[in-house]
Amino acid sequence: MSESNSRRINIAIDGPAGAGKSTVARMVAKALKYIYVDTGAMYRAVTLKVLESGLSTEDNESVGRLANELDIVLLPGAETQSVHVNGEDITSRLRSLDINRNVSYVARLESVRLRMAELQRQMALEKGVVMDGRDIGTHVLPDAELKVFLTASPRERANRRHLEMGPDAEITLEQLEQEIIERDRLDQEREFAPLLQAPDAHLLDSTGQTVDEVVKQIVQWGLAATRTISTGEK
Template sequence: MGVQSSHRINIAIDGPAGAGKSTVARLVANALQYIYVDTGAMYRAVTAIALERGLSSEQEAEIGLLARELAIELLPGDDGQRVLAGGSDITAKLRTHEVNRNVSAVSAIEAVRRRMADLQRRMADSKGVVMDGRDIGTHVLPDAELKVFLTASPRERALRRFKELGDNPGITLDQLEIDIAERDRKDQEREFAPLLQAPDARYLDSTGLSVQEVADRISEWGRAATRTISAGEK
C-alpha cells in the first residue's frame, strides 16, 4: 500500500559497501510507490566503461571527462533496475570483481562525484524518490525529509557480497572481507563528499535482520515522516 497522502518526500539511504542499501531501497520504493534511484550503479557504470576503455583509476582527468560525457539511464526491468550507458545495457558488467576493486577510486574523483550528484538531484526534483549511496543525506540531498544510515558488521557484509558473486566468486570470503574493510577506509577518507552519517540520519544496523524487516522499518519511518509533514501543513 502506498502513502495515503498527496504529499511525497525524498528518502536518502546511506551506508558502507555490502550493507544491503540497494535491495532495501528498492523494496522501500515499491512499498511507498516511489521511484528508486540506484546511485551506486551510476558510479559502477562509469567504472565499467572506464575499464572497458583501458583507463586506470589514476587517470582522473580522463575519467572525469568520461563521466561528463556519458549518458546514464536507470530503467525498470523484470529482474530489477537496468543500467544503460551511452544507450547500451551494461547491467551485467556492474558487479564484476574488477569493478568492485576499482569503483571506490573512481567514485573518489571529484569531477565524477559532481557530475553524478547533479544527475541525481535532477532525478529527485519532483520528490517521491528513494535514493541510496554514500553521500546522499550529507551531499546530494541534504534536505531529504528522511535520512537513514544503514550498516552491518564487516563479516556480514562480506558474506552478502560473496553470495552475490554466485558459484564461481573468484575470491575467498576472507579476502572479500579485507576488500570491504579497505573500501570502507577509502570511502571514509576521501577528500570530497566522504562516507559519513548525516547528523539527522536514523542509524540502522541490519546485522541479523532480514532484508524485509529492514525495508519494513524504513517504510514505516517514511510514512510517519509524510504524516508529520501533512499534519504541519493543515
C-alpha cells in the same frame, strides 16, 4: 510540483559496501510506490567505461571528462533496474571483480562525484524518490525528508556479497571481507563527499536482521515523515 507530489518525500539511504542498501531501497520504493534510484550502479557504469577506455583511476581530469560524456539511464524492471550507457544495456557487466576493486577509486574523484550528483538531483526534483549511496544524505540530497544510515558488520556484508557472487566466485569469504574493510577506509577517507552518517539520519544496523524487518522499519519512518510534512506535525 504537482499537489500529489507535494505530499511525497525523498528518502536517502546511505551506508558502506554490502550493507544491503540497493535491495532495501528498491523494496522501500515499491512499498511506497516511489521511484528507486541506484546511485551505486551509476558509479559502476562510469568505472566500467574507465576500465574499457584504459584510463588511470587517478586521472581526475580525463575520467571526469569521460563521465560528462556518458548518457546514463536507469530503467525500472520487474526485479531490478537495468543500466544503460549511451544506449547500451550494461547491467550484466557491473558486478565483476574488476569493478568491485576499482569503483571506490573512480567514485572518490571529485569530477565524477560532481557529475553524478548533478544527475541524481535532477532525478529527485519531483519528489517521491528513494536514493541509496554513500553521500546522499550529506551531499546529494541534504534536504531529504528522511535519511537512513544502513550498516552491518564487515563479516556479514562480506558473506552477503559472497553469496551474491555464487558458487563460482573467484575469491574467498576472508579475502572479500578484507576488500570490504579496505573499501570502507577509502570511502571514509576520500577528500570530497566521504562516507558519513548525516547528523539527522536514523542509524540502522542490519546485522542479524532480515531484509523484510529492515524494510518495514524504513517504511514506518517514511510514513511518519510524510505525515509530518503533510500536517505540519512536530
